[in-house]
Amino acid sequence: MTRQGASDAARGVRPSWPIARKLTLFLAAIVALLALVSWGMVTSFAREAAGRTQDNILAASATSIAETLRSEGGQVRLELPYAAFSMLGAISEDRVFYRVAAGDDVLTGYADLEGPDVTPGEPSFGTLPYRDMNVRAVSVMRVILADGEAVPITVTLAQTRGGVRGIAAGLSRQAAYLSVAVFLLAVGMSAFAVRSSLRPLNTMAQHVSTRGPSDLRPLRRRGPPELMPLVRALNRLMDRLGGSIKRSEDFIAEAAHRVRTPLAIVRTQAEIALHSVEEEAQKQTLRRVIRAVDDSSRSASQLLDHAMVSFRADDLARERVDLPALAEGVADALRPTAEMKDIDIALAISPAEVEGDAILIQNALRNVLDNAIKYSPAETIVRVSVGNGGGEARIAVSDEGPGFGEEPAAHLMERFKRGDKVEGVVGSGLGLTIAEEALSAHGGRLELGRNVEGGGACVSLILPAA
Amino acid sequence: MRVLDLARRVIAAAALMTISGLACAQEFEIEDRRTYPGTGSATLRVISTADLDVIEPFLLRFQAANPEVGVDYVVASSSELNRAIRGGAEFDLALSSAMDLQFTLANDGFAQSYRSGVTDALPDWARWRDQLFAFTAEPAVIVINEARFSGLPLPRTRAELVTMLRDNPDRFAGSVGTYDLRVSGLGYLFATQEARSSDAYWRLTEVMGRLNARLYCCSSQMIDDVASGDLALAYNVLGSYAEQRLDEDAGLAILPLEDFANVMLRTALIPVTAIEVDAAATMLDALLREGMGQGTAEPVLPPLQTRGEADQLPFGPIRLGPALMVYLDRLNRESFLEAWNAAMVQQ
Numbered sequence: 054m055t056r057q058g059a060s061d062a063a064r065g066v067r068p069s070w071p072i073a074r075k076l077t078l079f080l081a082a083i084v085a086l087l088a089l090v091s092w093g094m095v096t097s098f099a100r101e102a103a104g105r106t107q108d109n110i111l112a113a114s115a116t117s118i119a120e121t122l123r124s125e126g127g128q129v130r131l132e133l134p135y136a137a138f139s140m141l142g143a144i145s146e147d148r149v150f151y152r153v154a155a156g157d158d159v160l161t162g163y164a165d166l167e168g169p170d171v172t173p174g175e176p177s178f179g180t181l182p183y184r185d186m187n188v189r190a191v192s193v194m195r196v197i198l199a200d201g202e203a204v205p206i207t208v209t210l211a212q213t214r215g216g217v218r219g220i221a222a223g224l225s226r227q228a229a230y231l232s233v234a235v236f237l238l239a240v241g242m243s244a245f246a247v248r249s250s251l252r253p254l255n256t257m258a259q260h261v262s263t264r265g266p267s268d269l270r271p272l273r274r275r276g277p278p279e280l281m282p283l284v285r286a287l288n289r290l291m292d293r294l295g296g297s298i299k300r301s302e303d304f305i306a307e308a309a310h311r312v313r314t315p316l317a318i319v320r321t322q323a324e325i326a327l328h329s330v331e332e333e334a335q336k337q338t339l340r341r342v343i344r345a346v347d348d349s350s351r352s353a354s355q356l357l358d359h360a361m362v363s364f365r366a367d368d369l370a371r372e373r374v375d376l377p378a379l380a381e382g383v384a385d386a387l388r389p390t391a392e393m394k395d396i397d398i399a400l401a402i403s404p405a406e407v408e409g410d411a412i413l414i415q416n417a418l419r420n421v422l423d424n425a426i427k428y429s430p431a432e433t434i435v436r437v438s439v440g441n442g443g444g445e446a447r448i449a450v451s452d453e454g455p456g457f458g459e460e461p462a463a464h465l466m467e468r469f470k471r472g473d474k475v476e477g478v479v480g481s482g483l484g485l486t487i488a489e490e491a492l493s494a495h496g497g498r499l500e501l502g503r504n505v506e507g508g509g510a511c512v513s514l515i516l517p518a519a
Numbered sequence: 520m521r522v523l524d525l526a527r528r529v530i531a532a533a534a535l536m537t538i539s540g541l542a543c544a545q546e547f548e549i550e551d552r553r554t555y556p557g558t559g560s561a562t563l564r565v566i567s568t569a570d571l572d573v574i575e576p577f578l579l580r581f582q583a584a585n586p587e588v589g590v591d592y593v594v595a596s597s598s599e600l601n602r603a604i605r606g607g608a609e610f611d612l613a614l615s616s617a618m619d620l621q622f623t624l625a626n627d628g629f630a631q632s633y634r635s636g637v638t639d640a641l642p643d644w645a646r647w648r649d650q651l652f653a654f655t656a657e658p659a660v661i662v663i664n665e666a667r668f669s670g671l672p673l674p675r676t677r678a679e680l681v682t683m684l685r686d687n688p689d690r691f692a693g694s695v696g697t698y699d700l701r702v703s704g705l706g707y708l709f710a711t712q713e714a715r716s717s718d719a720y721w722r723l724t725e726v727m728g729r730l731n732a733r734l735y736c737c738s739s740q741m742i743d744d745v746a747s748g749d750l751a752l753a754y755n756v757l758g759s760y761a762e763q764r765l766d767e768d769a770g771l772a773i774l775p776l777e778d779f780a781n782v783m784l785r786t787a788l789i790p791v792t793a794i795e796v797d798a799a800a801t802m803l804d805a806l807l808r809e810g811m812g813q814g815t816a817e818p819v820l821p822p823l824q825t826r827g828e829a830d831q832l833p834f835g836p837i838r839l840g841p842a843l844m845v846y847l848d849r850l851n852r853e854s855f856l857e858a859w860n861a862a863m864v865q866q
Contacts, residue, residue, distance in 0.1 A: 132847045132854060135715055142840030146648045147627045149841040153850075161850045184628060214647075 065516060073247050080243035081236075088239075092225075099224035103217040106144070111191040112176040114141055115210040118153070119195040122208075127200040129155060150183060150211045160206070165334040166391060168209030168332020171441035179216075188213055209257050253277055257284070268297040294494035306360035309353040316353065322345045351423075355483040358416050360379075362487050366494035376446055380439045383418045395432045398422075405441040408519040409495040419489035420484040421450050421499075421512045428454035429509070445497075446518045451504035451511040475492055486511075492516065547603040551594035555579075564799040566593045566600050569612035569785070569820070570739075573763075577819045579795045581805055586797045597704040604629050611799040614659035614785065614806070616657070616757070617704045618844040621786045625650040628843065630788040631796070639803040640811065645784065645823055647839045652803065653784035654810030655820040656836055658758040659709045661774040662742055667694065667751035676778045677719035684726045692730050694751040696741045700859055709755045710780050711846040711855060712837050716779060724862040727754070732863065746771050754783075759821050782836035785820060827842030 114137040120133045131153060141149050152162035169179030171192035178191050190211035253276045260274060271288040320343060328341040384398045393400050407414070421473050425435045434455040440447050489499045497516035504511040551571050555578060556562075566576065571594060586749070593610075595603065597617030604624055605615055615621045630650040632648040638652060645653040661680075663673075673761055674680040684691050698706020702818055713720045733750065735741045738760045741753035745767040756771070765771055787806055789799045837843070845851060 104697070130854070131850060131853050133848045135842055135845050138845045139840060139842035142842060143840070146840075148628070149844065150626075151844075161848050315824070 073251055075245040077240070077244045080247070081240045084236050084239040084243070086238045092228050092232040095228035096221070096225040098393060099228070100217075100221040103220040103224075106220075107189055107212065107214070108178050108191065109191065109215050110140055110144070111178075111210050111212060114138070115176060115191045115193040115208050118151070118210070119193045119206070119208045122153075122195055122197050122206050124197050124199040125140075128202060129199055129206060130199055131160070133161075141210075141212060145219065147213040147216045148188075150188065153206065154209075155206050162209075165517040166190075166209055166211060168207065168211070171207060173205065181211075183211060183487060186213055189217070192363070203406070208294045212286045249491055250277075251315060253280055261287070269298070302360045302363055305356050309346050309356040309360075313350060313353045313357075316346050316350045319325070319352070321391045326495075345386065352483070355420070357489075358420065358487050359483055360417060362413060362491045365410055366490060369494055370407055370410040371415075372411065374409055374411045376407060376414075376439050376498070377402040378450060379411060379415055380437055382450055383415055384437055385424060387419065387422055390423070391426050394426065394429070396426055396429050398426075399434050401438040402437065403440050404470050405439055405446040406515040406519045407446045409497070409516065410491075411492065413491040413518070414514075417488035417514055418448060419501075420488045422512060424484045425450050425452040425454070426454065430454065441518055444518050446516045448514040449511060450514075452509040453504065456510045457501055458510065488512075488514065522844075537647060537653045547595065547599045547606065549593050549595045549599070549609065553592050555582055555592070557582065557585075557587050559587060559589070561587065561795050561798050562591050562797050563591070563612065563802060564588035564591045564610045565614065565802070566595055566603060566608070567611045567612075568595065568597050568600060568616045569635055570835050574819055576816070577806070577809065579815045580814075580816055581802055585798070585801060586807070588795075588801070590802075597833060598693060601727045604767060604790050604792075605657075607792055609794060610790055610794040611795045612653075612787060614787045615628050616783060616785050617708060618784055618786055618837055619708055621651055621728045621732040621788060622647065622839060622841075622843040623847060624790075625788055626630060626841070629790055631791050631793065633789055633796075633800055633803065635800065635804055637731075637807045638809075641807060642823070644836070644838065645810075651786050651788050651839060652807055653823060653836075653839065655759070655785040656823045657783050657817075657821050658785045659713075659755045659781040660728050660758040660761055661776065661781065661843050662745050662753045662756045663728040663772050664745050664748055664751050665770050666748065669726055671699030673774060674776070675718065677723055678775075678778075680776070681719065681722050681726050684723075688730060691751055693733065694733040694749070695730050695754065695837065696735055696750045697732055697750070698741075698742060700856060703731065703733075705757070707846070707855075708783065708837070710859065712781050713755075714855070719778070721858075721862060723754070724859060725828060728863040734863075745781060749822070757783075761822075781845060784823075784836050784839065786839070 082518065097263050100264045117134050117137045118131070121134055122129065124130070133151075138149065141147070148325050150163045150166050150173060151163065152166040153160040154162075166183060167181070169177045169181065169192050171177045173194045173196055176191050176193045178189070180187055182188075183190075188211040190209055192203055192207055192209045194207050196205050198204075218502045257272065257274060257280065261272070269290060269291045272284050274284070276284060323339050323342045323346065327336060328345070329337055330339065380402065382402065384400055385454045388398055422435070422437065429435055435450065435452045438449045440449075485499065485501075492514055495516050497514065500513040500515060502511045502513065503509075552573055554562075554574075571592065574592070576594060582590060597615050598621055599615060600615050601617070601620040601624065604610065605627075613621070613624070614632065625647060632649045638646060641652060667690070671683060671690075672684050684695065698709070700707045700710050710720070733744075735744075735753075738757040741750065741756050742761055742764050743749040745753045746764065748770075752774070761773055762772075765773070771860050772826070787803055789796065789803065793799050805814075808814050809820075810823050812818070812822045844853060
């Protein structure tokens with residue numbers, strides 16, 4: 054993570070907040086708000102419901118007391134029904150107060166209890182202070198005929214609110230637990246949802262980053278439509294990049310080609326001059342000219358080869374290639390060069406066949422063999438062996454030269470890089486790069502090693518067998 | 520011993536002892552008083568309906584565990600206790616057998632809340648609002664003199680009892696005793712609860728009235744008279760008192776009835792006027808531990824567990840709740856006593 058961040062910073066990319074975290078936090082905030090709102094609503098509903106329950110019980114109780122009111126011999130009588138009071142104690146342990154009065158004349162109960170104003174028929178409710186606390190009170194009025202006179206009797210019943218508060222608090226606590234649970238679940242789910250929606254983006258990034266360095270094919274992955282503009286922009290960018298690379302390679306090939314012809318003319322003229330001059334000093338100069346022209350010409354051909362390999366690798370031919378014949382052809386072509394240094398090319402051939410572009414493989418082998426000849430001392434042998442084994446075809450080229458030294462092998466295959474034991478030998482550093490590119494286009498590889506017999510280098514071209 | 524107890528009670532009643540030092544607003548009658556000095560300065564003032572000879576072993580155990588607390592124990596009737604607490608008398612703990620009066624004390628704000636591990640362990644039915652705590656469960660029973668029943672099959676229900684009393688007027692005339700509801704708060708509580716659950720009560724009252732039933736203020740006097748043979752049967756006697764007498768007096772028996780039994784809960788509360796609240800809490804916890812059968816010694820009064828036995832009968836303990844206020848209502852009391860008078864005191 055920190056290494057990633059460091060490398061991003063090194064590239065001048067300062068990452069802003071990750072989308073996943075931002076989205077998750079945003080969703081969590083929304084869910085928290087909703088949970089809080091729903092908790093508040095449940096709490097107020099619970100309070101309301103518990104309050105109404107108490108009101109209903111109070112009203113039922115007061116009504117049942119009022120029902121027992123009767124007139125007996127001109128006297129108002131009543132009997133408090135047992136049920137009226139036992140129902141008040143059924144759901145909570147609240148204190149109970151009551152008062153039955155005819156006008157200001159208290160018949161029974163707590164004389165100082167003043168209920169809410171009431172009219173006959175409807176019970177009326179009120180929350181009012183009584184003694185040292187608040188009580189919920191209900192008043193019911195009933196008119197009794199006593200001695201031919203209508204006497205309005207008020208029954209007032211009051212109860213403390215501890216039970217209501219307890220029930221509401223209990224429900225509110227449960228709602229709180231539920232809200233927290235819903236919140237956690239929703240946050241977990243939104244984190245998951247965010248992650249899975251961002252997965253196409255990550256897979257696309259991975260897909261792009263694991264591509265080979267020269268793979269500039271357009272992205273063909275299916276993805277959510279929101280990502281399509283990015284994909285199209287990326288594809289256009291790669292298209293332009295590919296075009297620009299191709300133009301520069303074309304330019305290099307064109308330049309190399311144009312340089313080669315005049316170089317050939319210069320070489321021919323120099324050779325003619327070499328034969329016509331007598332003076333040793335002049336001959337020496339001309340030989341140096343010829344050698345410099347040769348090197349330039351070789352570099353130009355390698356640049357051409359490189360361009361050719363890049364071009365052909367993009368659209369690889371798939372034909373059967375007979376490796377022994379190919380190796381013989383390449384060896385024959387280079388034999389004149391080798392003979393100039395009295396170097397013998399020894400071939401050890403057994404049958405091997407691969408599938409691919411013969412010209413590319415030929416090119417690769419020629420560059421490797423050319424390198425071997427170039428770095429070999431005079432009067433030595435360069436051995437070329439062709440073989441087949443383990444599902445792989447292998448052409449090994451070993452020489453008796455100085456070898457590769459201690460540098461990592463991969464390093465040598467970079468463009469324009471040369472080993473540390475090549476003092477005095479002219480080279481472009483492109484040979485191994487070309488060979489490697491040609492082989493990897495076929496799914497093969499180049500192996501650099503040590504020649505076990507002669508102490509020089511051993512380069513193996515490995516291709517999947519057909 | 521019983522005679523002595525009775526004599527003391529009579530003297531107490533005659534002397535009309537008043538404690539003016541304790542009662543600020545209102546004077547009230549006490550029946551007995553004993554002080555147990557402690558090693559510290561704190562004195563716990565307890566007002567209770569439980570007789571000293573019943574409760575004393577508990578008080579001594581309490582003092583052994585808390586030697587620094589002195590105890591001033593005052594015995595009063597339940598209505599006097601109620602009057603004392605309402606009048607603002609300074610007591611630290613009030614123990615009463617009158618559930619209804621204790622309930623109204625708590626309901627009207629004369630008790631303070633108290634919670635501890637012990638009160639939390641109480642079953643829900645044995646406490647109200649953390650202010651009123653039950654520490655005994657005592658059934659109302661019928662005590663009989665076995666000799667007076669010789670040759671008769673013992674009744675198993677109230678209906679059978681009514682039939683038997685009605686069919687043998689010669690044998691039972693003037694020999695049946697029960698509470699005088701006009702005087703005894705506990706008798707009134709038992710009667711109203713019984714009238715509420717069975718109409719057999721009124722028939723029984725009528726029969727007892729016809730037999731010229733004798734009316735008493737207190738359980739112990741009824742038991743005395745049954746033991747001496749003056750009474751053949753005492754109805755609605757406090758079971759805890761009767762049990763203690765069974766061993767002492769031969770011929771005394773409890774008549775088990777199958778239809779139902781009223782179970783009274785003896786309750787404790789800490790009045791708002793309490794000063795030694797910590798000491799009161801300590802004693803309350805000790806009482807409740809004994810009530811739950813967790814005490815160190817044999818409890819002095821029947822513990823709450825007896826409720827389990829009562830549960831198997833069709834009628835459980837009287838519930839602590841606002842319904843207890845119903846029969847205390849002036850009008851209800853008047854009409855109930857009127858009906859009772861009409862049935863009991865017919866002639």
